Amino acid sequence: MKINKLVSVITPMYNSENFIEVTIQSVQSQTYENWEMIIVDDVSKDRGPEIVERYIKKDKRIKLIKLEKNSGGAVARNRAIKEAKGKYIAFLDSDDLWHPEKLEKQIKFMEENNYDFTYTWYQKMDEEGNLLDEVVRSEDKVDYTRFLKSNQIGCLAGMYNAEKLGKIYMPLIRKRQDYALWLRVLKKVDYGYCLKENLAQYRIVNGSVSSNKINLIKYNWKLFREIEKLSIFKSFYYLSWNIFTKLILKN
Template sequence: MEVRVSVCIPCYNAENYILETLQSLLNQTYKNFEIIVIDDGSEDNSIEKIESMILKDKRIHLYKNNNNRGVAFTRNRAFELCNAEYIAYMDADDTAPPNRLELQVNFLDSHLNIDGVGGSYNIINEKGEFIQKVIMTAQSPEMIKATLLFRNCIANGSVMLRKRVIDEEQIRYDEEKKDLEDYDFWVRFVKNHNFINLSNILQNYRVTQESLSRKCANCEGNLRDQRFDDIHRYVLKERGYLLPAKEEQVYFCATRENGHISGLAEYFLLRRALWRINKFTSQKYPELRKAVLFRSRELYQEQKYQMLSSFFSKLRGKNKIY
């Protein structure tokens, strides 16, 4: 039987979790898949753990990078190694609910106008204990395209997509967008293809001390903000939104991670920028009008709250008696 799903797993120093990750895939109710694991220069016993699982199940295939190349390079390499109709993503420290692959294969088989499907997820700790459920509020293709104007709304480790899209259009992860390569990839993917998020839990996302440390390291300086700006600049240009320079800069500030505007003047510039975006959306993308309006109002209210909170905090500080 021809394999229909390739599950791609970049692995780097995941010896504590990779066995559990692989076992969660072997426990899937859907069986017609292969597992492509690419070790990205691990310095622990990850390779030995993976090889022990290969002895149990020949659907697991191990490849190795010559040295540590990063997750974007490794995912791009996985695209070249996959042989199946569908590509599913997994991270080496996460796990998948038993029905994940079955749900996604059935969905893509019955919705030929959809080229990618993700879902909601649980956050778990290092021991695999439940912390929090995250339901993706952006579910329809229209709401996803609208939300990507402002932030990422796709849980990468929950995704399955059609391989032909990757082959035909050569969509790849950008190694220059380090730690935001997922966001950049999905912005480009939805340019010509429909993506949908299911409300079903499709991923158990593990938060570890190592992952938190890497995230903090990646956030140093202004590089992360610059990468956010580059992605949002691309979105505006690709979709034809033209904003005056000052309005564009305020839009960038508001749409960064933990972004905020600093005063009343910027608040009114943001309001004007969002008005232009909504007006243009109504003219060129009427199918996105309601979704973009909803996300614009959401951002507007968030920034308004932050601005007022900052103002009153400073006011209390001035009036404080010592």
């Protein structure tokens, strides 16, 4: 079965001159070629936009949008989603990478099984790009209630069918935006399904919000209470599950 559906790749960028080039190259190296890469610059102060513009001259599938004021990752991603024309929407941050077969295998997985929301395994790497001995392996499938207990889907690994589900946007919170997005998607489907292959590389940048565990606890609480509108009891219950999963089961 030949599949030729357009995929929109959503990439927010802020001061990413050290990484954006290899990120773009990982998309250009995809064996699946029908994609558009929408990069939204959140008022970078480095040469990131110049690097992107150099690639645009040679590859019209790459697009650059410049925000007028620094607004955060959620606003940047949502602007890209608004401009997206693809049947499928996938996410790749400006410092992460995809394996060459990522799009081809994931789209085939979705088309052949009629899945509207899928994700893959991915591997962590350090800031310099050295692979770490840690592959994040997600469960075979998740539903909304199960997912409240733990976010197993990396932003770089998830993909949803916008033609079927409509465009689904991220809430305007500073962190846990991907967690909140997947919860929104899971309200529209019975399950999200895992393609059990390591097809991406997640970069751990020193000093990032995601590397601060105390901040993650705070943002999870905000997500449960303010975005999902859960009761204090349920918020504490699911927050406890997240901490247990991250700190105890992982070890």
